[in-house]
Amino acid sequence: MIVKGLTVGLLQENCYIFGCSRTRKAVIIDPGDNARAILRLIEQQALRVEKIINTHAHFDHVLAVPAVRAATGAPFLLHRAELPILHDLPNRVRLWLDMDVDPVDDPDDFLEHGQIIQVGDEELEVRFTPGHSPGHVVFVHHAGRQVFAGDTLFQGSIGRFDLPGADGPTLLHSIREQLLTLPDDYAVYPGHGPATTIGQERVYNPYVGEQASLP
Numbered sequence: 001m002i003v004k005g006l007t008v009g010l011l012q013e014n015c016y017i018f019g020c021s022r023t024r025k026a027v028i029i030d031p032g033d034n035a036r037a038i039l040r041l042i043e044q045q046a047l048r049v050e051k052i053i054n055t056h057a058h059f060d061h062v063l064a065v066p067a068v069r070a071a072t073g074a075p076f077l078l079h080r081a082e083l084p085i086l087h088d089l090p091n092r093v094r095l096w097l098d099m100d101v102d103p104v105d106d107p108d109d110f111l112e113h114g115q116i117i118q119v120g121d122e123e124l125e126v127r128f129t130p131g132h133s134p135g136h137v138v139f140v141h142h143a144g145r146q147v148f149a150g151d152t153l154f155q156g157s158i159g160r161f162d163l164p165g166a167d168g169p170t171l172l173h174s175i176r177e178q179l180l181t182l183p184d185d186y187a188v189y190p191g192h193g194p195a196t197t198i199g200q201e202r203v204y205n206p207y208v209g210e211q212a213s214l215p
Contacts, residue, residue: 001122001144002026004041005189009033010097011060014191016148018141019047020120027051027119028068029139029148030191032060035067042072049074053117055150056133057086059093061191065104075108079128081135085165111137127178131171132159138178146187147198153179153188155196158207175208
């Protein structure tokens with residue numbers, strides 16, 4: 001198993017490269033910006049990218065998708081419910097960053113809850129976790145006891161739910177049903193900030209932990 005992370009873009013988004021050490025096959029999770037750095041890391045690790053898989057389509061998670069897709073030939077996968085978010089990307093970037101960017105083309109295929117993504121000898125389970133965005137998913141690697149959580153669960157926090165297509169109660173339900181049902185020792189690799197564990201957040205997270213005040 002190979003897990004490499006790099007923080008990219010103005011919003012300091014965490015992009016992850018997940019690969020199989022025997023076959024050197026890999027997927028890129030959430031290439032949010034700085035395609036050159038992502039591709040350099042792929043080359044350094046001598047990996048062959050088979051898929052680009054995204055937890056969701058907010059611009060800080062997808063801006064490097066076109067360049068990475070062009071360079072690797074790898075298909076881009078996203079949940080179908082994220083298409084409105086993806087299509088609104090140029091407008092969101094204009095509002096947030098006062099920049100003009102080209103649209104990102106539609107995915108080559110769609111992710112589904114319960115789907116297993118094969119990466120060489122390794123497997124990632126797709127879990128549907130809407131709330132931060134309507135089609136958000138997370139990727140669970142049971143063999144390595146880790147979850148790539150996107151913008152659902154952070155160290156001491158949760159994803160924003162004041163954005164278009166977001167919903168707070170739905171996000172809380174997703175975290176409790178799809179993440180906190182995992183064992184305590186599972187590492188959580190979030191879309192922003194440092195890694196944490198399910199056990200840490202189950203106890204101390206102020207939104208979904210044991211002492212949380214939210215219903």
